[in-house]
Amino acid sequence: MVVQVNGKSNELPENMTIAQLLTHFELDKKVVIVELNEMIIDKDHHANTTIKDGDKLELVQFVGGG
Incomplete structure (x- = not known):
């Protein structure tokens, strides 16, 4: 699948979660704010989004x- 990360196209495996x-x-050991399609995703939801x-x-x- 192709997604945009910080404005750049990236080819990633299907069914990848935010945690993956x-x-x-x-970046898993750093404090990172994740915005998915203009919505901030709480850290508690990274593993199942x-x-x-x-x-x-x-x-x-x-x-x-x-």
Whole structure:
């Protein structure tokens, strides 16, 4: 399936969950806000929310600095 992640097209396996997507991009150990089709998905729902072909995701990480 093809989905957009942060504006770029990505080919991903079918039936991937948000939790699996974060592992795929090595973001599973970081604090990440996930927006799926313009809706923020609570972390408690990452494991059971399946991504579908054509979905648009935004992954936002917090970066420290000053």
